[in-house]
Amino acid sequence: MRSSAQFQPAQPRHATMPYREVTIPADDARAEALSDALMELDALSVSVEDREAGTEAEQALFGEPGLPAPRSAWQHSLVHALFSTEAQADAALLALLGTGLLNDLAGVQQTDVPEQDWVRLTQSQFQPVCIEGRLWIVPSWHSAPENAPLVIQLDPGLAFGTGTHPTTQLCLGWLVQQSPWNGRDLLDYGCGSGILAIAAGLLKARSVSAVDIDPDAVRASQANAQANGVELAHCCHVDMLPEQRFDVVLANILAAPLKLLAPMLSARVKPAGRLVLSGILDRQAEELIQVYAPYANLHVHAEQDGWVCLAGTTYARP
């Protein structure tokens, strides 16, 4: 399977001709600039893969959720660009020759790529997810099982949180296990798609608020909550959240920001309220527990694929 550092989706095309793929070897210093140049030259999509993939020299290149990969390409990369026609592929290579991005055509390959149902291919990667046998996350091109007790309808979009990532599933699992949430006010801090806030709403929370630093995430959360019939008390940029404490605060961010946010996040929880943190790698758990020790008695609630979810109760403060 090709592991892409960067993938820009193909635009829809109605002809049944094959696409033309150009493959150019590049070092990590050039791969990103080359990808950008190929997009400028009308490539339908560009992806980058490790030239050593499948060999002993293959390198892992991934970032934690919400963060970009530590580097944009591998030391020895292959840049693949897809064009509508062979003529467009030839023209792009010609335009690149002598620009410093491509000195000659040594190692450059061209192949035909058969027409596929790209929409179906993309959709097949997002299947319904079931949490604790009760809560289903279902993309719009699937139907929920007939007897599914709770359903969130959610399509992949600009914001993180389709329900497929372990860090999200860990939080959802906690929410379902501890439900119902009648009489409790919940805050989803770093809401992404709003998936946790929506789940809390469906699990009968008295009120649910959702905040993020990313305006796209705020917009996505508003739209997704509305589509699922969940009313959000607040859905806004973090800086706009009114002074208020919550019975439960969930934050699926990452270990580094969670450390910095410890005093502020803890202060958002009522005394003896619940704090749930996710986006933490197994090896980071102990440090996070210590950082939050002045405010809450966090413990590892659950683990999935090397990620942990910390949960605990905040201390009563004077």
Ligand SMILES: C[S@@+](CC[C@H](N)C(=O)[O-])C[C@H]1O[C@@H](n2cnc3c(N)ncnc32)[C@H](O)[C@@H]1O
């Ligand atoms: C891993 S996603 C989690 C999304 C969703 N809550 C879920 O569980 O799938 C992390 C989200 O936190 C947001 N974020 C990152 N740093 C933040 C910060 N300091 N304050 C608020 N939100 C932050 C990101 O923009 C992103 O939408």
